[in-house]
Structure formats: structure tokens, C-alpha cells
Amino acid sequence: MERKPSPDGVAAAAKRVARHVVRTPLIATQSEGRSFLVKAECLQEGGSFKLRGATNRLLLMSTEERARGVVAFSSGNHAGGIAIAARRLGIEAVIVMPADTPAVKAERVSAEGARIVTYDRATESREEIAAALACERGATLVPSFDDVDIIEGQGSVGVEIVEQLRDPPGRIWVPCGGGGLSAGIALACPGAEIITVEPDGWDDMGRSLACGAIVSVADNAPSTRCDALQTKLVSPLTFEVLRAAGARGLAVSEAEVAAAMAWAVRNLKLVVEPGGAVALAAILAGRTEPTRHGDVVVLSGGNVDPALLASVLGG
Amino acid sequence: MERKPSPDGVAAAAKRVARHVVRTPLIATQSEGRSFLVKAECLQEGGSFKLRGATNRLLLMSTEERARGVVAFSSGNHAGGIAIAARRLGIEAVIVMPADTPAVKAERVSAEGARIVTYDRATESREEIAAALACERGATLVPSFDDVDIIEGQGSVGVEIVEQLRDPPGRIWVPCGGGGLSAGIALACPGAEIITVEPDGWDDMGRSLACGAIVSVADNAPSTRCDALQTKLVSPLTFEVLRAAGARGLAVSEAEVAAAMAWAVRNLKLVVEPGGAVALAAILAGRTEPTRHGDVVVLSGGNVDPALLASVLGG
Numbered sequence: 001m002e003r004k005p006s007p008d009g010v011a012a013a014a015k016r017v018a019r020h021v022v023r024t025p026l027i028a029t030q031s032e033g034r035s036f037l038v039k040a041e042c043l044q045e046g047g048s049f050k051l052r053g054a055t056n057r058l059l060l061m062s063t064e065e066r067a068r069g070v071v072a073f074s075s076g077n078h079a080g081g082i083a084i085a086a087r088r089l090g091i092e093a094v095i096v097m098p099a100d101t102p103a104v105k106a107e108r109v110s111a112e113g114a115r116i117v118t119y120d121r122a123t124e125s126r127e128e129i130a131a132a133l134a135c136e137r138g139a140t141l142v143p144s145f146d147d148v149d150i151i152e153g154q155g156s157v158g159v160e161i162v163e164q165l166r167d168p169p170g171r172i173w174v175p176c177g178g179g180g181l182s183a184g185i186a187l188a189c190p191g192a193e194i195i196t197v198e199p200d201g202w203d204d205m206g207r208s209l210a211c212g213a214i215v216s217v218a219d220n221a222p223s224t225r226c227d228a229l230q231t232k233l234v235s236p237l238t239f240e241v242l243r244a245a246g247a248r249g250l251a252v253s254e255a256e257v258a259a260a261m262a263w264a265v266r267n268l269k270l271v272v273e274p275g276g277a278v279a280l281a282a283i284l285a286g287r288t289e290p291t292r293h294g295d296v297v298v299l300s301g302g303n304v305d306p307a308l309l310a311s312v313l314g315g
Numbered sequence: 316m317e318r319k320p321s322p323d324g325v326a327a328a329a330k331r332v333a334r335h336v337v338r339t340p341l342i343a344t345q346s347e348g349r350s351f352l353v354k355a356e357c358l359q360e361g362g363s364f365k366l367r368g369a370t371n372r373l374l375l376m377s378t379e380e381r382a383r384g385v386v387a388f389s390s391g392n393h394a395g396g397i398a399i400a401a402r403r404l405g406i407e408a409v410i411v412m413p414a415d416t417p418a419v420k421a422e423r424v425s426a427e428g429a430r431i432v433t434y435d436r437a438t439e440s441r442e443e444i445a446a447a448l449a450c451e452r453g454a455t456l457v458p459s460f461d462d463v464d465i466i467e468g469q470g471s472v473g474v475e476i477v478e479q480l481r482d483p484p485g486r487i488w489v490p491c492g493g494g495g496l497s498a499g500i501a502l503a504c505p506g507a508e509i510i511t512v513e514p515d516g517w518d519d520m521g522r523s524l525a526c527g528a529i530v531s532v533a534d535n536a537p538s539t540r541c542d543a544l545q546t547k548l549v550s551p552l553t554f555e556v557l558r559a560a561g562a563r564g565l566a567v568s569e570a571e572v573a574a575a576m577a578w579a580v581r582n583l584k585l586v587v588e589p590g591g592a593v594a595l596a597a598i599l600a601g602r603t604e605p606t607r608h609g610d611v612v613v614l615s616g617g618n619v620d621p622a623l624l625a626s627v628l629g630g
Contacts, residue, residue, distance in 0.1 A: 025340050027358065042584040043342065262621060269357040269586040269617030302584030306577060310628040313621040 005148050005241055010155030010187045013056045017156050020055045020088065021045065024157075026164040026296070029268060031284055036295035038280065039161055042272050042302025048228070049157055049181055049300050050081030050144075056153025057142055058085045066091045069139040073126040075101045076228055077301050078144035083112035094139065096130045102305065145178030146235035154181045158188025161296055170293025173197055173279035175300040176205045176249070177229040179238030185298070186245040193291065194247035197278040199224040199257065205234050205242070206249020214239050225254060225308065228275030228301060250288075256281040258312045264299070265313060274308075276301035320463050320556055325470030325502045328371045332471050335370045335403065336360065339472075341479040341611070344583060346599055351610040353595065354476055357587050357617030363543070364472055364496055364615050365396030365459075371468025372457055373400045381406045384454040388441040390416045391543055392616050393459035398427035409454070411445045417620065460493030461550035469496045473503025476611055485608025488512055488594035490615040491520045491564070492544040494553030500613070501560040508606065509562035512593040514539040514572065520549050520557070521564020529554050540569060540623065543590030543616060565603075571596040573627045579614070580628060589623075591616035 003009075024043045029036065041049040058070065069092035072082045079095045086093035093114040097106060098121045106116055119129050134141040143150065161169055169192045174182040176196035182205070186194045196205045201222040208214045216233045224230065252260075257274050260281035264272045272280065279297045318324075339358045344351060356364040373385065384407035387397045394410045401408035408429040412421060413436045421431055434444050449456040458465065476484055484507045489497040491511035497520070501509045511520045516537040523529045531548045539545065567575075572589050575596035579587045587595065594612045 022342070025358070027337070043340065045343075047584055265586050265621060265624065269362055271580050271584040271586060306580060306628040309580065310625040313625040313628075 003148055005151040005183060005187060005237060007187045007190065009148065009152040010159060010184055013149070013152040014156035014159035014188070016059055017052055017055045017153055020085070021052050021156065023160055026161060027268065031263070034290050036283060036297055038268065039157060039296060039298045040270055041157060042270055042276055042299050046077070046080040046084050047301055047303040048077035048081065048276065049154055050077040051084055052081075052156050053150035053153035053180060054078070054081035054085040054142065056156075057147065057149040058089050058091060060149050061091070061140060065140055069093065069137055070142050071096065071130050071134040071139045072142045072144070073097070073130045074144055075105060077303060079105070079109050079114070080112075080303070082142055083109045083114040086114060087112045094133055096126050096133070098126070104305070145180030146237055148237065151180045151184045151237060151241070152187070153184070155184025155188045157181065157298065158185035161185070162189060165294070167293065168192065169296045170291040171195065171295050173283055173295065173297045175229060175275055175278045175298060177231040177275065179205050179234045179242060181298070181300060182247065183238040183241035186241055186247060190245070194242065194245050195279075195282070195288070196242065196247055196249045197282045198249060198251050199226040199229055199278060200251045200253050202226070202229055202231075203249055203251035204231070205239070206251060208234060208239055209243060209247055209249050212243065224274070226257065226275035226278060228273060229278065250282045252278050252281040252285065256285050260284055261304070261309065261312045270299065271302045271304060271309065272299045273301045273304040318463055320466040320498060320502060320552060322502045322505065324463065324467040325474060325499055328464070328467040329471035329474035329503070331374055332367055332370045332468055335400070336367050336471065338475055341476060342583060346578070349605050351598060351612055353583065354472060354611060354613045355585055356472060356613060356615050357585055357591055361392070361395040361399050362616055362618040363392035363396065363591065364469055365392040366399055367396075367471050368465035368468035368495060369393070369396035369400040369457065371471075372462065372464040373404050373406060375464050376406070376455060380455055384408065384452060385457050386411065386445050386449040386452075386454045387457045387459070388412070388445045389459055390420060392618060394420070394424050394429070395427075395618070397457055398424045398429040402428045409448055411441050411448070413441070419620070460495030461552055463552065466495045466499045466552060466556070467502070468499070470499025470503045472496065472613065473500035476500070477504060480609070482608065483507065484611045485606040486510065486610050488598055488610065488612045490544060490590055490593045490613060492546040492590065494520050494549045494557060496613070496615060497562065498553040498556035501556055501562060505560070509557065509560055510594075510597070510603070511557065511562055511564045512597045513564060513566050514541040514544055514593060515566045515568050517541070517544055517546075518564055518566035519546070520554070521566060523549060523554055524558060524562055524564050527558065539589070541572060541590035541593060543588060544593065565597045567593050567596040567600065571600050575599055576619070576624065576627045585614065586617045586619060586624065587614045588616045588619040
């Protein structure tokens with residue numbers, strides 16, 4: 001039987017990655033008299049939590065596997081996480097990115113020494129290209145969330161939250177794309193209420209949890225600035241963990257996300273990308289009653305185009 | 316003989332304020348192959364290091380003194396630090412601010428429960444108004460840097476830096492207005508080379524250190540966005556500590572400050588105000604050779620008008 005992500009696996013992953021990742025601060029704040037804590041993963045190396053899962057996955061590869069390299073497809077934070085982890089461990093990395101990826105993101109990945117292979121979004125499949133590359137080199141394909149080691153690595157965020165608090169957290173609000181971060185945190189914090197937060201129209205995890213089975217994003221989903229959360233279909237691995245944990249989902253509007261980004265600049269002095277700000281947007285919008293045992297809000301990333309941040313601040 | 320700021324005083328202050336202030340993270344970063352650490356005081360409660368000195372000063376007041384309240388003059392971070400510390404300790408605070416203080420800054424101070432007394436910059440003296448207020452109420456006037464307890468409280472930044480490092484820091488770059496933060500850190504880190512950084516034309520501490528006696532800012536000093544560092548004359552208390560420590564000063568241009576603020580957003584995901592970014596600006600501009608023992612750069616505050624930050628990011 002295939003291994004499933006587990007609390008023990010998360011605990012082991014957290015120990016494994018501890019000296020390779022930043023222990024990000026848990027910061028106390030409040031809005032309109034409601035106190036809560038933010039877990040500032042935007043301060044993680046590479047600017048998002050993705051380094052955690054990538055590091056855990058790559059550390060678990062054998063010497064032979066490492067010698068054959070890794071392949072990943074992502075235009076964003078997963079690419080960055082894989083590139084950093086691979087450089088540190090001396091593993092060759094190939095990242096498959098759309099040809100129209102913003103230069104700044106591609107340059108970051110190149111700067112870490114990863115090789116970039118581009119494809120045409122309109123006519124080519126990144127999955128096929130990545131699989132072909134992995135096959136011809138015998139390299140390991142590292143998915144962004146549909147992977148036990150990746151999920152358990154992301155769970156180190158939850159382990160740190162528990163260690164940084166005196167009492168176990170009552171409720172944790174987590175930005176959700178494919179669900180790797182949410183599932184990992186749910187395993188690390190079994191007593192906490194888990195709320196996944198997604199952009200309006202991209203709340204497939206929330207709708208899947210509500211109906212008890214995986215449903216995909218509609219073909220006519222609206223445009224969103226939350227590029228990190230535009231996952232069309234979650235994975236059985238992440239969904240099952242969250243369903244078993246009794247998690248529920250919320251969705252926020254683009255305007256709420258922009259307001260949360262500006263709020264973080266003014267009040268936290270932190271730069272948060274749109275997808276990383278959805279959980280903050282939900283609590284600031286007062287989507288639930290405060291819990292007696294304390295709200296923790298994960299800020300999952302900070303890789304935002306400066307011009308976009310400027311427009312949010314000017315608006 | 317009047318007490319002078321001392322290493323023992325700083326150590327005691329650091330213990331005193333520890334549970335009242337945020338232990339801010341020390342974050343590893345690099346630019347063009349040069350590695351250094353940033354001490355992120357922009358993440359301090361109130362958005363700057365000023366809470367440290369204010370807390371130390373107010374904790375040392377007697378019950379009788381506390382009952383008569385405190386008075387301070389400042390349109391910025393010192394006002395915020397005093398207001399927060401006073402609210403927590405149940406001390407009445409009056410802050411003397413220019414009538415043209417931006418509404419956002421005045422609102423913050425009011426929100427902490429402090430009373431604001433305004434004055435006309437052109438025709439009135441804030442020193443006289445504050446002294447008269449203190450006199451009529453028997454309240455304690457709390458200066459922003461020319462005070463032993465304030466300097467020793469700010470020194471808790473240096474105590475944390477030492478605790479957060481394995482080896483003692485080799486060189487510390489510190490934004491400098493009146494010199495309270497720089498002097499406190501110099502006392503906490505006796506083995507480190509201290510570099511004070513000021514805006515061009517406002518580098519009175521640097522020039523004072525170079526000529527061995529206090530000199531003031533010229534009357535025709537240029538305009539600067541570094542409002543937190545526009546001190547016309549440093550204090551013998553801060554100057555003597557820095558002179559004895561062998562500190563030296565550097566000055567940076569407005570363009571270098573803007574570039575550093577944008578760099579912090581892109582690379583650190585941190586919001587830093589102009590005055591808080593001068594030390595970062597100096598190291599990014601390559602003003603000295605790297606030291607073998609490690610550079611630490613203090614980001615002293617993050618209270619920047621969002622529109623100003625937007626203009627820096629758009630530029």
C-alpha cells in the first residue's frame with residue numbers, strides 16, 4: 001500500500017528540514033479589536049513556504065537519484081523552492097516554465113543555477129514536456145503538491161506554529177492552491193480548526209470539502225491576481241487529509257485581497273503576494289467569529305511584482 | 316556625578332524590556348555575492364525600535380512619577396513608542412506634535428490613548444510647550460535620545476543581535492538621527508565596528524566623529540525623505556559613547572535610500588521607511604569592504620506613507 005501523509009511523517013520532515021529553512025516569526029497583531037497571530041512565511045528563503053517541501057523531498061532522494069537530477073514545472077514559488085534546494089544539495093534541476101513567464105521570475109530561477117525549458121501555453125502540455133525530460137534523463141519529477149514528502153515538508157510550518165505558542169492553536173487560516181500547505185499544517189496541528197482560503201471562483205478545495213468529493217474549478221473561472229493559487233484540481237492526497245481533519249473553505253474577492261496586502265504593509269511592514277494574502281483577507285473581512293483559543297493566519301508568500309504592489313498601495 | 320550610559324546599564328535594560336518588546340528576527344541575505352544579516356526592527360511593535368527606549372524609561376519611573384504622567388515631543392516614531400509604552404503601563408501621555416503632522420501619524424498616537432497638543436512650527440517652540448506642559452502637571456519630560464535610560468533601552472537591539480549570533484558581530488551599520496540607537500548598540504557590542512549612517516547633508520554625527528567634537532547640521536541642509544533622521548544636533552551622551560567606541564559615519568543619497576527601500580521589498584519582503592533604510596542603502600552601495608567577521612545591518616523602522624512607498628516601487 002502506498003504511504004499516506006501522516007503526523008509522524010510531518011514531525012520527521014520538520015526535523016529534517018529545520019537547519020535548511022528559516023524558522024519564520026509568528027507575529028502578534030490585531031484589527032478592530034480582534035487579536036490574532038500571523039505566521040510570516042513571506043520571510044522564508046525564496047519568499048514562500050515552498051522551500052520546505054522541496055527540501056524535504058530532495059533530502060529523501062538517494063545518491064543515485066540525486067545524480068540524475070530533478071525536473072519540475074512551475075512558473076512561480078515551487079520553481080524557486082526546487083531551484084534553491086537543488087543548488088544547495090548539488091542536484092541538477094530543470095524547470096519547465098511557460099514562454100511568457102515574467103523575466104524577473106525566470107531570472108531568479110536561473111540565478112540559482114537551474115536550467116529553464118520553456119513551452120507554449122497555447123499549444124504544448126507542461127506535464128508532457130516535464131515527463132519526457134524526466135524520462136530521457138532518468139531524473140525525478142517533483143510535483144508541487146501531489147506528493148507525500150512535499151506535503152509533509154510543508155507541514156513543518158505547523159510544527160513551528162505549535163512550538164512557537166504556549167497553548168495549541170485554536171484555528172489556522174491557510175491560503176490554499178493544491179492544498180499541500182493546508183494538509184501539512186492539518187497533520188501538524190490535529191486539535192486546530194483548519195480553514196482553507198481561496199480566491200473567488202477558484203475555491204475548488206472549499207467546494208470539494210463542502211460536498212465531500214473532489215470537484216474542479218469551472219472552465220469559466222474569473223481572472224485573479226492570486227497566480228499562486230490557480231490550481232484547477234486538488235489531489236486526493238491533500239483532499240483526504242483535509243476532509244478527515246474536518247477542514248472547511250472560504251473564498252475572498254480580489255478587492256479583499258488587495259485591501260489585505262495594503263493592510264500588511266501598513267500594519268505588519270510585510271510584503272505579501274496576492275495568493276499569500278487570502279487568509280489574511282478572510283480574517284480582516286470578519287468571515288468568522290473569533291475563536292476563544294486563538295487565530296493563526298498564514299502569510300504563505302511575498303513574491304509580488306513591485307508595480308502590482310505599488311498599484312495596490314496607491315489604490 | 317551624573318550617570319553615563321554603560322554596558323551594564325544596557326544589559327539590565329535588555330532584561331527589563333524583554334517581555335514588553337518583540338524580539339525581532341535577524342535575517343540572512345545577500346547582494347551581489349556579499350552576505351550580510353539584517354536586524355528587522357521594522358517588525359517591532361509600533362513599527363520602529365523606539366518602543367525599547369520608551370519602555371525602559373517608563374519602567375524605571377516611580378509610582379508617584381507614573382501618576383503624574385509623561386510628556387514628549389515628536390511627530391514620529393518616538394511619539395508612537397511613548398504612546399504604546401504609556402498605555403501598557405497605565406501612564407497618561409501627552410505628545411506635542413506640529414499642527415501639520417500627517418493625519419495618519421496623529422491618529423496612531425490617539426489610538427493608543429495619548430493626548431495630542433499641536434503647535435505651529437513657524438511661530439512656536441515645541442521644547443517650550445513640552446516643558447511648560449510637564450511643569451504645570453509635574454509630569455516627566457521624556458526626550459527622544461538625550462537620556463541615559465532611553466539610550467540603554469535602545470541598546471537591547473544590540474543585546475539581541477549578540478544572542479542571535481554564534482560569533483560576535485564584526486561590524487554593525489546603524490541608521491543615526493540623534494544617536495540613541497547607535498550608542499546603545501555600541502555599548503552592547505563592544506567588539507564590533509560601528510558605522511553610523513545618515514542622509515547626505517544631515518550627517519552631523521559622522522562629521523562630529525570625524526572631527527572629534529559635536530558639530531551641527533548646516534542651516535541650508537537639503538530636503539530629505541528621511542524624516543526620522545532630521546536631527547540638527549546630537550547629544551554629548553550619544554556622541555561620547557560613539558567616539559569612545561571608535562565609530563565612524565557614512566552618508567547616503569536620496570536615490571540610494573529609495574533603491575534600498577525597493578530592494579527590501581523585492582528581496583526581504585520587508586517594508587522599511589526612508590530613515591530606516593539608510594544603513595541598508597550604504598551596504599548595498601558598497602561603501603566599505605566586507606569584513607571577515609560578518610556585517611549586520613539594522614533596519615530601524617517601517618513607518619512609511621504607503622503612497623511614498625508606491626512611488627519608490629514605481630520609479
